Amino acid sequence: MSIKQGSRALRGVAGALLLGAGLAACGGQQSEETAQSPGRDSEPGHTSQDRDSYPFGVACGWEIASNIDTMNIAFPDESAKYWVALVPMLPQTRLRIDGYYPDARYFSYNVYDAILRPTDALADVEIAPDAGGGNSFADESAAYGDAYTAYVEFSPRPETPQQNTIYAGEMDLGSVAVPQYALTALFYRVYVPGEGKEFDGGVGLPLLTLETADGETELLPTANCVEPLLPTLGDALPSLGLNDLLQDVDVIDDPFLAQPGALPLGQPEASTRVFYGLPSTVFNILRDFLGLPIPDGVEFQLPLPAGGGFLSNIHNAYTTNLFSRSYGNVVMIRAKAPSYRDQPGLNFDAEQVRYWSVCQNDLPTQRYVGCVADYQAHLDEQGYFTVMVSDTADRPANAVAENAIDWLPWGPYVDALLIYRHMLPQTDFSEAIQNVPQGTPPAEVMGDYAPRSAYCQRDIVESAGDNPADIFAACRAYSDNLSRLGL
Structure with a gap:
């Protein structure tokens, strides 16, 4: 026919x-x-x-x-x-x-x-x-x-x-x-x-x-349209405000939760990892959960290839840092920020990436609680961003934009999964996430653009002053001590 x-x-x-x-x-x-x-x-x-x-x-x-x-x-x-x-x-x-x-x-x-x-x-x-x-x-x-x-x-x-x-x-x-x-x-x-x-x-x-x-x-043929049937019946249903409610939830400090390793997700290192696909992601989660002695940067080669997953976008590459409430009531990442399209003072098509962002997510539900996009980020004098996450009740008084710190709510979750995106990097931006080969520690390729992570406590943050580099150094010392103690 x-x-x-x-x-x-x-x-x-x-x-x-x-x-x-x-x-x-x-x-x-x-x-x-x-x-x-x-x-x-x-x-x-x-x-x-x-x-x-x-x-x-x-x-x-x-x-x-x-x-x-x-x-x-x-x-x-x-x-x-x-x-x-x-x-x-x-x-x-x-x-x-x-x-x-x-x-x-x-x-x-x-x-x-x-x-x-x-x-x-x-x-x-x-x-x-x-x-x-x-x-x-x-x-x-x-x-x-x-x-x-x-x-x-x-x-x-x-x-x-x-x-x-x-x-x-x-x-x-x-x-x-x-x-x-x-x-x-x-x-x-x-x-x-x-x-x-x-x-x-x-x-x-x-x-x-x-x-x-x-x-x-x-x-x-199909009709011209504004909003799909799902999930809002063409925008006929009112907003539930659910995410706002989740952002405002404070998890009660509990002696059990405060015990290192009490919760199944996250490790004291909260290492920066590049997302290559579902197989390596599942393996890394199991590795952390079971405490397998496999060095960071070593990827288990599964029969199924990489290539993304979770409906990821081909034009994005991602790093992840998975934290647990067991090791601190404040968590953070810090890195040098790449330039982006539409950045003030930057010529058209002269950016390092089209877009970048950091989002606080929950691993089991795949929800984001909140995000900091490139145009919203506050950079310090060295051009670094610092993103800090805690419950509202545990937010340090100095975790404010005036100190070049962007704060996000933790939400009612036992884990904090910080996802950092690079979209459509220029070919000469060699430090882009897209250029990190599987099995290579991100910092070896990304240098200062690779996120560094730290656990912390509110009192440590507040006692470190107003400089985000000093705050991160104090929190990094706290995290290193957790690792040395084997917690």
């Missing part, structure tokens, strides 16, 4: 699968900014329903959006929003994405395999505009809002990929690659929208259309 001959049959199958999987999900109330964004209706081949023509976020390709309260999973970032579509990979079809460059720091598309690893991605700067337009992420003179068209092909990535195309048809199992069938998750991410903008960057969400592989027949 040819593509044209099968288009009617595919149309019926596509409709059933898309609706059954919930791919048709988007809508909600439009903001003033998105109401003024241009529409696709006048453009040949890019037909769509009007925005908000369906209630509660139905009839659009995006099913789910990240949400600080109800969809705060897979270690997201507070300065970003993610939209998700579960895409059925039907034979002889592809997914077309019609979008506009948002007013934002960064956007991208990632597709994922069955074990939550990204298999391919497109960054904003890689996406060519439609004829006559410009890409504001690659060209400083281009204004945001011009149109682009991208595609998800349900086939393996070729040696020479097509422009504006990502490939979802293959899953890497180390020495072999196997076909990936049935379904892929497509993530659309936007970081740091422009001043006064919602996370869509003032242009609405991209339109998703399943079409035949030659692009001649649309099988299921």
